[in-house]
Amino acid sequence: MVLPEVSPKSELRAHIRSVRRALPATVRAGADRALAVAAADLVRRAGARNVSAYVPLDLEPGGPDLVPALAAVAERLLLPVLLDDNDLDWAVYDDTFTTGRFGLREPAGPRLGPDAIGSAELVLLPGLAVAEDGTRLGQGGGSYDRVLHRVQAPAIVLLYPGELVPKIPAEPHDQRVCGALLGYDTAHVHWTKGCPIPHHWHSEYQSANDGG
Template sequence: MYANPVENTKSGLRNLIRQQRGQSKSHFDFNLITKSPEFIGAKVIGSYRSFGNEPATEILNKLILDSGKQLLLPRLQDGFGIEFCNWDGELMNLRANGKIEEPIGATFHGKIDLIILPALAVDTFGNRLGQGGGSYDRALGRVDVFTIALINENELVELVPSEPHDQKVRAALTPTRLIRF
């Protein structure tokens, strides 16, 4: 059996970005999201709780809740799928699942207006490089929703290797810019 050259390239890019992320922390201007028409018009927003050296989402999630929006966080399912669940901002309503904290409670089955998601890199076409499990690709393949990936400035790259199952994002937020694709 031959190795998949696209996956090998993705793996190398993931390793490089993880090493670079360990060397610096960026501060994001989340007003670039909260003042966007997609955020203003949204009632239900999916976000995530960052861990490790991912761009921090604590302030962003507080802004979502303080604006009166319904905040959803992802919860991993068997088979590496994602389901979104309500979160009220209370730490006691989370539980640890490996490295990430997930909301407890019922799965949300309504319409999500905006999803803010993690990425290791995004290219100028909206191709997103995730951690490699494919969870977000599977979830986003089932819905039509505006997506914004959070990345550091140097993680906006010329080209992310992509495969047919990879889902593009519609925008990326760097510390200083909201870039639409």
């Protein structure tokens, strides 16, 4: 029997998922709390009123604290709604959820359309890894590659330590992100070469654009 060839991307996905599953629950919970606090602080520092984020699944950074933390500092928080073609619609979070495809928790408010993401001033999104050049490794469904085509604002992926990597095999459809928010007990932003670092953050955050 000939086994199917496994791509480098699939191998990296499997490795990161395995590492995340092996994290003790207490360690992951502490990391999620730190990431939620740091994400809210990032919104404040950016002066972003319209923010888009996500509802973390099991093993996705941010945990249950992420959405409440962001809702407390953003005037308007957009959360995703999974469509039948795996594209994402958006709705404003109003403290209520409904159940969507595959049992996903989704905002209960009116759907605004896939292009609503273009109004966000800061985009926080999930991922499995980010490379120094801004290439993002997602779960493989392609939803956020479509989303990032519509994004005008800095896009930052929440990650656990060890998930910022030197290189990720890129494909033509892959969209680059501006940075990664990483941390366990504390969290920090690492800017990639995916886009220019906003000028007012140059003195505060490490940037691949500066050779850091």
